[in-house]
Amino acid sequence: MEGKWWKEAVIYQIYPRSFMDSNGDGIGDLKGIISKIDYLVELGVSCVWLCPVYKSPNCDNGYDISDYRDIMDDFGTLEIWEELLHELHKHNIRLVMDLVVNHSSDENQWFVESRSSLDNPKRDYYIWRSAKPDGSLPNNWMACFGGPAWEYDKTTDQYYLHLFAIKQPDLNWESQHLREEIQSMMKFWLDKGIDGFRMDAISYISKVAGLPDGKGKGEPGTGFEHYAQGPHIHEYLHELNTKVLSNYDCMTVGEVSYVDLKDGIDFSGPDRQEINMIYMYDLLGMDKGEKRWQIRDWKLPEFKSIICKWQKGLSGKGWNSLYISNHDIPRAVSRYGNDSPEYRIVSAKMLATMNHTLQGTPYIYQGEEIGMTNVKFDSIDDYDDIEIRNFYYENEETHERTREDIMASIHHFGRDNSRTPMQWDSSPNAGFTTGKPWIKINPNYQSINVAESLSDPNSVFHYYQKLIKMRKELPILIDGHFDSYYEDDLNLFVYTRTLENQVLFIALNFSNSTQNLAIPSNLSLEGSKLVISNYENDESSIPKQLRPYEAIVYLKN
Numbered sequence: 001m002e003g004k005w006w007k008e009a010v011i012y013q014i015y016p017r018s019f020m021d022s023n024g025d026g027i028g029d030l031k032g033i034i035s036k037i038d039y040l041v042e043l044g045v046s047c048v049w050l051c052p053v054y055k056s057p058n059c060d061n062g063y064d065i066s067d068y069r070d071i072m073d074d075f076g077t078l079e080i081w082e083e084l085l086h087e088l089h090k091h092n093i094r095l096v097m098d099l100v101v102n103h104s105s106d107e108n109q110w111f112v113e114s115r116s117s118l119d120n121p122k123r124d125y126y127i128w129r130s131a132k133p134d135g136s137l138p139n140n141w142m143a144c145f146g147g148p149a150w151e152y153d154k155t156t157d158q159y160y161l162h163l164f165a166i167k168q169p170d171l172n173w174e175s176q177h178l179r180e181e182i183q184s185m186m187k188f189w190l191d192k193g194i195d196g197f198r199m200d201a202i203s204y205i206s207k208v209a210g211l212p213d214g215k216g217k218g219e220p221g222t223g224f225e226h227y228a229q230g231p232h233i234h235e236y237l238h239e240l241n242t243k244v245l246s247n248y249d250c251m252t253v254g255e256v257s258y259v260d261l262k263d264g265i266d267f268s269g270p271d272r273q274e275i276n277m278i279y280m281y282d283l284l285g286m287d288k289g290e291k292r293w294q295i296r297d298w299k300l301p302e303f304k305s306i307i308c309k310w311q312k313g314l315s316g317k318g319w320n321s322l323y324i325s326n327h328d329i330p331r332a333v334s335r336y337g338n339d340s341p342e343y344r345i346v347s348a349k350m351l352a353t354m355n356h357t358l359q360g361t362p363y364i365y366q367g368e369e370i371g372m373t374n375v376k377f378d379s380i381d382d383y384d385d386i387e388i389r390n391f392y393y394e395n396e397e398t399h400e401r402t403r404e405d406i407m408a409s410i411h412h413f414g415r416d417n418s419r420t421p422m423q424w425d426s427s428p429n430a431g432f433t434t435g436k437p438w439i440k441i442n443p444n445y446q447s448i449n450v451a452e453s454l455s456d457p458n459s460v461f462h463y464y465q466k467l468i469k470m471r472k473e474l475p476i477l478i479d480g481h482f483d484s485y486y487e488d489d490l491n492l493f494v495y496t497r498t499l500e501n502q503v504l505f506i507a508l509n510f511s512n513s514t515q516n517l518a519i520p521s522n523l524s525l526e527g528s529k530l531v532i533s534n535y536e537n538d539e540s541s542i543p544k545q546l547r548p549y550e551a552i553v554y555l556k557n
């Protein structure tokens with residue numbers, strides 16, 4: 001387990017549609033990414049996770065794949081993709097591709113064949129069921145993007161299961177042929193030289209036999225308990241590992257929503273031969289109320305207890321991903337920090353300090369490194385995301401919530417918050433495109449953009465640069481044992497990482513007021529030296545107070 005490159009990596013997530021457009025059609029593309037490799041080099045990241053770029057009708061922006069072995073026309077060609085891989089490698093940046101195999105697109109050839117007749121050889125690549133004798137749906141499961149999880153198909157008078165959108169039929173992992181197709185597709189990309197996979201919704205691939213009805217409503221939808229970490233999940237992952245992955249020097253990160261600690265360890269335990277690290281979702285439920293996308297106030301102790309549970313629970317037994325934002329969730333500085341002009345920069349740096357000093361592999365989602373924020377569009381027509389649009393129209397239909405209330409939830413939780421284009425500079429369309437962008441740019445691009453961040457030595461960008469450098473220089477950040485203090489404190493998150501005689505002391509102020517900081521009594525930190533801070537601080541004495549959103553890291557040798 002020692003010395004694995006993916007433990008030392010800092011991974012940069014690219015959402016290609018919104019990163020950089022090279023040809024003025026308003027859609028980010030592979031050539032656009034190639035043109036920004038120097039930027040990634042300057043930031044210092046060692047690996048890119050590229051969200052899906054395969055052929056897709058784009059009902060869910062590439063997470064509905066119609067051809068697993070080719071590139072979406074909007075993004076380029078397989079040749080340009082090869083060039084991207086080559087250029088990244090030339091700059092010592094690895095490439096991890098998204099693997100979306102819980103479902104495909106309904107336009108995938110597999111599904112076209114599967115739906116054509118009951119006895120088609122690919123019928124069992126998907127999950128087909130007849131209506132119940134009383135004519136009702138095969139079960140009561142709800143799709144993650146709203147509505148029932150079953151869609152009727154008249155050709156064979158049966159329903160197919162889709163845990164996400166109607167155009168995303170679930171693949172049937174019980175079929176050995178299907179599993180072999182997936183293995184061969186993974187080899188196709190690994191043989192081209194990629195460095196691993198981020199496995200989309202992977203904890204959902206095994207469904208409980210008999211597909212029983214689910215209990216009431218839940219997040220993300222009724223029936224969840226029968227497919228999240230289902231009965232064969234570990235067996236399937238082990239098979240992928242031994243048959244394919246173990247033959248390559250590659251990494252795997254599994255998106256595992258709402259799993260428990262035991263399964264987290266089983267997924268990522270080094271002796272288990274399943275996946276290398278988990279990407280868990282627990283933190284994301286914290287600010288959600290009982291009803292879908294209902295805003296709930298949260299307190300810091302809840303936030304800390306989730307992080308501490310996984311830090312302590314996986315220590316020495318598994319491996320975590322560290323992230324504060326991605327393409328499915330709102331911008332971190334707006335959600336956990338403070339995006340007002342006064343505190344945006346300092347709170348973005350504070351959150352970054354946390355994400356780079358816990359144990360695990362840090363991920364940076366495009367734009368996070370310049371402190372990009374949420375967006376508030378007034379009209380539903382300005383939103384593109386299928387989850388947002390379904391949420392809006394379903395709620396509008398039931399009249400249970402006012403329009404203001406619905407929009408407030410979208411502004412708070414909507415996925416397009418993080419999908420507005422990357423803000424490169426203050427020129428029209430933030431330098432993202434010379435054409436009309438596929439989704440509006442966040443109007444704050446004139447003050448928040450890469451060019452501005454690069455020119456300011458105190459910018460969020462330069463702080464991220466330092467954090468990434470710091471991880472390369474301090475092995476304690478990889479292997480150091482995690483301990484936390486004052487877990488009930490409402491404002492401060494204080495923890496240490498310990499490795500042999502070294503102690504790394506981290507204190508973060510999550511509030512907008514000054515807080516007293518006492519050194520925990522069991523720690524002797526005399527002689528500590530400042531490693532990084534988002535304010536001016538004394539090189540050799542730990543401050544007794546933390547200013548609003550202040551973050552400090554001191555090392556005792």
Ligand code: TEU
Pocket residue numbers: 060063064100144164200201220255257327328329387415
């Ligand atoms: O997300 C899986 C997932 O669990 C989502 O339901 C997630 O909780 C939701 O998007 C949060 O609002 C993955 C991808 O990351 C996402 O972009 C895809 O839409 C989804 O799978 C289907 O492929």
Ligand code: CA
Pocket residue numbers: 021022023024025026027028029074
């Ligand atoms: Ca383009």
